Structures are given as structure tokens and as C-alpha cells.
Amino acid sequence: MSRFSISMASYAFIAFTLLMYIGCKSITPQTQLDCNEKEDIFYCADTMCAKIYHGHIDTIYQQMPPDMYYDMEQTITFPVLFKVHDQPSNAREINIKDVERAIEILNYAYKPAAIQFDLLGIEHISNGKSLQQITENSYAAYPEFSRKYDDDKAITIHLLDDNGEYCEEVNNIVSCRRVHGFTYILNYQYPNIVLSKPDLLNEKVLPHEMGHFFGLYHTHRSVEGKESIMREDCETFGDHICSTPADPGPLYGVYVDYTRCEMIGYTDENGYEYKPMINNYMSYYYPCYRKAFAFTEEQYIVMRTAALSGIRNYLILEAKDN
Ligand SMILES: [Zn+2]
Structure with missing residues (x-):
């Protein structure tokens, strides 16, 4: 059957599929089914994070003071080195002003945690790999890539070309998926972030x-179990953070009124209504029209604690009294 002779029913299905994917920000569900275990690390088919190193988050939580107070007397600065990987042809150029703007975006987001970032430099790598080449076959090329190009004294942000081919048609059904970037969750082996060049800004x-x-999970994480709306289990389920409301995940983004930045009318089996923090940086929802992105206080605590932990503190460039 050619793509031009499909029935109206098929059209309706394709439209529905497309809408779902658009509505879900082209995201595949983050479930164990999408994960392959390799070298004790889960590689998740997640558009943003890729790997979860089990155990680290608990280490971080054990380091958190019980009263949730944390030392904000000093601002700690991390050096950031950008490595721009250019493909042999059609490489997207990266402007230094855009890199500086990316650092500004980071510094704005992390100021309340008294964490800042300093641009150490920009290096260009010719004959570089594309994002698709790094992520194919369960990220098979990534460990070698990381060993070869990571700096050992800075957070390395690798900017990779993206072939722009996000959609495919199989059996008359179009599906779209896009990888924006990925990183480890608080893992000392790979101190880098991989980002597609179009997502720099x-x-x-x-x-x-x-x-x-710096140790945060997605607000819709459900690996250990789905967080209940009443959140009596919020320390062990969901994202393990109690200040972020239970989040059913981006599949339910159709319930969100983005003009009010609120999920409306989606309830659990007990009739309680989900009210996830739509504008949280660690959610998978679209941006709200009038509400800026934000972390919660407890997310800042986790990141601050992670930043000062042995997994990350060797990278600190300077600590200045506030
Ligand atoms: Zn993520």
C-alpha cells in the first residue's frame, strides 16, 4: 500500500500518532523496558538523560543534613570546557557569543544553589562524530569517545552535529524521536555532558x-515505583525528592493548561488530582507561557551536596565567600 492510498481510518491513526508524539515532545517513555543493562549501568532510551548509576543518589541523600540546611556561605565555581565536534561536511558553526550565552543560562539557573560555571575555553575537533553516531547501538561508541575527549580538570560539554532526521515512517505510521543531549547521573567516570548543537541555547x-x-532524577521517574500524589513515599519513589509533586510524566501533558502552568483533571485511582511542577527543569513538559523554569529548594540541596561531594568536588575551580 502506498502512502497515498491509505484509508481514512489509517489517516486518523497517523494523525493521532503524530499528535501524541508532538504532545509528548517526541519522548519515549522512561521505563525499565527502554533500558539495557551493560557494565552495571543502565542505558536508558531517554531523550535527555541516558544512564543511571544506581546507588549514587542514596549516597548523596545520606550526606544531606537532616534539617535540609546547607552551607551557602561560599559560591563554588566549576570550569567548563566546550568541545565542538565538527563533521567533515555540513558542520553547524558554533559562535562564541552563543557559548557565552549558554554559560549565562546555566549561571542564572544555578545561582540559588551558589553554584556557578566559568568558561575555560572552546576547542574544535574536526572529523567529529554526530549525535546519532554516539547514541546508536545503545551508545556503543560513547565510552571510547568519552575517554578520548573528556578533560580531567573541567566539566566537558561536547557539542555534536545532529543530522536533523527525527522522524521515520514504518508501515504507514510516522514516529518521531529526538535526542537533545545526555549525561550520567552523578557518575565520576564520565564528567561530561553531550549536547546537540541546535540545543545549545x-x-x-x-x-x-x-x-x-549533579544528581537529580526526572520528576516523573518511576524506576523504584510511582510516587503517590499524597507523597507519603516521596523519599523512595519517583524522583526521591519530596518538594517536587508527584508527576505522572509527559504522556499526560495533554492535561496541562500551559497558560496557567497547571495540570487539570488527571486523577489517580483514588481520585486525587495530579499537580506536577510543570515548569521544573527536571520535568519533560513544555515551557509555560508566563512561569519561568525553576528547581525546588530541595533540588538545590541535592545539587549543592553533590557538588561538594567527592564525586564532583575535585573539579571545583574556586570557592568564594558570599
Ligand atoms: Zn533528563
């Missing part, structure tokens, strides 16, 4: 990845 993507880098 996206005001959510880089702070989101940095959130993973």
Missing part, C-alpha cells in the same frame, strides 16, 4: 543535563 536542556550531572 535551549534554556531548559543544558540546565536539565547539569541537574543530572
